[in-house]
Amino acid sequence: MSGWQPSGYTTVRPLGAGASGSVVLATHDETGAPVAIKYLTRELGDDTSFRNAFRQEARLLGEINDPHVCRLYEYVESAAGAAIVMELVNGVSLRQMLRAHGATTPESALCVLKGSLSGLAAAHARGVVHRDYKPENVLVTGEGQSKLADFGIAVPVGLGAETLVSGTPRYMAPEQWTGAPATPACDIYAATATFFECLTGKPPYDGPNLFALHEQHANAPIPTDPAPPPVHDLLRHGMAKQPTDRPQHAHAFLHILEQVAGAAYGPDWENRGLRDLARRAALLAALWPFPDGTGGATSLATTALGAATQRLGPARRGRKRIALASSAIVAALLLGGVGYHYAAATEHAALAGGKASPATVDPPATGPSGANSPGATAAASASTPAASTPAGTVTQGATNGPTQPADPGTTPGKSPSPSTSGKPTVKPTTPAPSPSASVSTSPAPPPDTTAPTVGTVSTSRTLIEADGCRYGYRTSTISATVTDNKSGPAALKVSFRYALGGTTSTVAMSSAGQGVFQGTIGPLPMPETETRIPISVVAVDAAGNSGKSASPAYVTLQNYCTPG
Missing domain, CATH: 2.60.40.10 (Immunoglobulins)
Incomplete structure (x- = not known):
């Protein structure tokens, strides 16, 4: 952002760029620890509502200290710009691993689910709901451990959250489609859907458009085949259509997982699963931030407050707030009186018939959008604030931000593609195309949020x-x-x-x-x-x-x- 950078850090090299800004690999001057710094575009940084919402959220996110959660260290803002300092994970994203190697072993899939549930439990204990859990937001280290990333640096949900849907359609719980407030049960559903994809190599539902996906998540039978029979009950529990039928918190589901895994795969199941994940990650070592395995361990970076710069690290005070919706470029769709905000990128363009076109009503499902995923070459994600969608108007955000490398992602931790320049670049958010027509010239009626x-x-x-x-x-x-x-x-x-x-x-x-x-x-x-x-x-x-x-x-x- 015009050469501005937070004091106390030295930039090493760019990791990518995207709609919400650029991501660089840097070192903390005092400790030498590597970190990922995401510089927000001026459109986001200058948005007062975004700054206020994220500033409060950063206090909560900074307090989550769990080995299965990628930590947010600081949110730094000044008159010259805004940036987020995050833990750098040496490894690859689960999405890249599935793309390169296909379905995992049952033990490996159980390890991913166990790590994810552990990370989600830590977040839920702080009143934070991830809301956009998917393979792009799970990072796998060289030791086979999984870390949950990208807890929301895109849109402030704010008031009226009950009329907006935020998430990735292929992994969204049925109640999320109606605009219901996000709860831990939503995260459990998405984690189980990703568990199914690890087991089978494909998502549980793969409808050709949003309407078909909505119908599948709401009404289609819970898929169990071709997953191994011992885990069928886990799938049925975690993907139950009604949130009250799912385990009520991540710790309860962890207990069920341990019992099922031990009975089906023996007491050594976790060691076998971690070894297999480590082997798969090692095959993609060229994509790690430190391919030789020497980097990535990061201690907490602490820097004194300056008069002109505001730094918000893990402040020891917290108010329960719903997590900011994390996403890539956001598409808005008015469907049945409810505004839908989805992450959109090129990863699954099949939802739009293979084209990521701003004109289509069915936006593609999201590609990688983890805030510091080491397995992605493109950079950080962004999204349009809910307030920017006029009532009664069908709009769709741009499905592509600035030019991205062939393997899109949103987070640091991976070597840049050949097309990335030697300097961190900040690319402005592409504005959503103007709507071609209004649904109604009169004010939109209140949305229907009452179930039959x-x-x-x-x-x-x-x-x-x-x-x-x-x-x-x-x-x-x-x-x-x-x-x-x-x-x-x-x-x-x-x-x-x-x-x-x-x-x-x-x-x-x-x-x-x-x-x-x-x-x-x-x-x-x-x-x-x-x-x-x-x-x-x-x-x-x-x-x-x-x-x-x-x-x-x-x-x-x-x-x-x-x-x-």
Whole structure:
């Protein structure tokens, strides 16, 4: 930023540049410890709301001291610019590892999930919800340890957070799509979705656009195949559609993980997993900030306050605040009355039909955006403040910031690509294109944030026989009353779900009048033993709000046929 840099540090070399600024490798003059410094673009640095929000957030983030969290050391601002000083991790991002080597071993995937849950637990204890957990934001060191990065240097959420969605669509919990406030359960969902990708090499849901992804996360069966059977229950727990059905905090999920891993893979599972992760990271050592493995260990950098420069490190005072939404370049989409803010980059351009075009309604899912990911050549991410999207207007932020290297990322820790200059560059944020049309010329109505109400679920028969039986009843009608404050029956999407043989199935229900919806279960295959099947009903209104029956109904499937 015009040659300005925080005092007490010496720049070594650039690590990349992106929409929100440039990232450099530097050393702390007093200790010689390497750090990553992200210089914010003047658009962000001059934004008073951003500075105020991040200044308060930095105090909380600086207090998180956990081996599985990449630390924020200082937020430094002056009249000449603003910068963030972060821990430098010598390793690669999980995204790069998956891209280069594909699916991991079950033990390695469990190690990544365990490290992530440990880091998330430390953040949640400080009142910080990550909100954008994904493979780009997990860093793997040369020892196989995983660190969680990028806790939010993009948009201040501020007031009205309940009407904005921040995150990466392929990993967002169902309730995040409705604009519900972020909770630890959102992070647990995203961490489990990334766990599935480690196991299988692909994300759990891969719809071609935002609307398809929303439907999959809200209503599609929780995927378990082709993951190994011993971890299926972990996937079902961590990716439960309702946040109340997931483990209520990361420590509880860690306890379940330890039990499952030990029973399925033996007492030495973690050592095997760490060795495999270390081996995979070593194969990508050329991408590390210090390929010879000599750097990256960083002690806390402390610098005295100056009269003209304000430095906020890990101040020992904290107020509970929701974490700033972390993202790459932000796209805004008005869908069902809720403003959606998503990270957008070139990593998964398939969401936009293979093109990262500002004109498309379906923005691509994000690429790397970790704030100091050593496995990325491009730099730090940015996003547009929520207040910049006018009500009633469909807008989309630019899907590409300044020119980036072929392997985009957002964080320091990786050798720069050949296209990176020898000096740290600061590239301005590309403004979002002007909207081509308004949805409405009148003020937008208040968003619908109330979920449908689902009444008691009933069944026409509680005992059915299997397909192929000639004389018994093989089907049962499922009924439930569904009401909504704004959406009529025709606008509601109602379905019931049941689990049988380790597989969860979803069946659409249709309106039978008077607010009653009905669907049919059966015929079903013959089970090995008599099976009691739980059935729950889920309703989604026109705004995407999802409601679920308070308790399930049950149908028993017999393992024999009524004799003729």
